[in-house]
Amino acid sequence: MRERPIVTIDGPSGAGKTTVSKRLAQRASLTWLDTGAMYRACALASRRAGIPWSDGKRLGTMCADLAIAFRREGEEVRILLSGEEVSEAIRTPEISMGASEVSVHGPVREAMVALQRRMGEGGGVVLEGRDTGTVVFPDADAKFFLDAHAAVRALRRYREWGPGEGRTYEEVLKDVIRRDILDSTRQHSPLMMAEGAVYIDSTTLSVEEVVDLMLRSIPLPVPRTGEDGKP
Numbered sequence: 243m244r245e246r247p248i249v250t251i252d253g254p255s256g257a258g259k260t261t262v263s264k265r266l267a268q269r270a271s272l273t274w275l276d277t278g279a280m281y282r283a284c285a286l287a288s289r290r291a292g293i294p295w296s297d298g299k300r301l302g303t304m305c306a307d308l309a310i311a312f313r314r315e316g317e318e319v320r321i322l323l324s325g326e327e328v329s330e331a332i333r334t335p336e337i338s339m340g341a342s343e344v345s346v347h348g349p350v351r352e353a354m355v356a357l358q359r360r361m362g363e364g365g366g367v368v369l370e371g372r373d374t375g376t377v378v379f380p381d382a383d384a385k386f387f388l389d390a391h392a393a394v395r396a397l398r399r400y401r402e403w404g405p406g407e408g409r410t411y412e413e414v415l416k417d418v419i420r421r422d423i424l425d426s427t428r429q430h431s432p433l434m435m436a437e438g439a440v441y442i443d444s445t446t447l448s449v450e451e452v453v454d455l456m457l458r459s460i461p462l463p464v465p466r467t468g469e470d471g472k473p
């Protein structure tokens with residue numbers, strides 16, 4: 243067992259990984275590492291550089307030199323691309339789809355996984371993504387697979403950006419299903435449950451209920467705080 247744990251949370255889009263992992267990080271005093279944001283940053287950088295999302299070789303070269311960093315601001319964690327804050331720019335529907343497309347390429351994944359390992363190897367971290375428990379840290383101290391019914395995941399995404407973007411729920415559902423297929427059928431590191439991972443279905447659970455379940459499953463000496471922020 244490590245002195246400072248490595249915790250991984252994988253699962254499909256809209257399962258609640260981001261909200262849950264952020265909250266878990268807060269309650270267990272861990273650093274939060276959003277690996278999806280890194281693939282999103284790669285999609286944004288390639289769009290800006292004029293490299294097509296289908297060009298795995300050029301994307302891999304670009305990603306190996308990509309300056310991605312996270313900066314904590316109070317409760318928020320901002321993502322920086324070459325020093326520029328891109329937290330909002332990477333959340334558009336277009337870049338969401340781009341992230342799914344760039345992440346199918348082996349060279350892109352190799353560059354991102356290497357960076358994620360460097361960022362997380364010291365422990366005291368919770369990583370969220372699609373392959374954090376299967377590929378990035380298969381020897382993590384606790385692994386979770388967070389899932390929810392596709393209709394509920396689409397509804398969460400729709401509430402997040404559907405109305406503002408003028409998109410219907412049906413369009414968002416189609417996107418969610420398309421990304422599920424892309425993420426779980428790709429050749430390199432397809433989305434799947436890591437060996438030894440705990441499966442949690444968040445369809446009918448609140449964020450705190452999911453985090454409570456996780457905290458009960460982490461057999462580690464991490465400082466824990468309750469909902470009121472007190473130990």
Ligand code: DC
Binds near residue numbers: 255279282370372
């Ligand atoms: O979790 P997210 O929606 O921000 O992820 C964006 C995309 O990045 C997702 O469609 C798949 C990809 N991804 C990945 O392939 N591996 C990861 N560890 C994280 C995300």
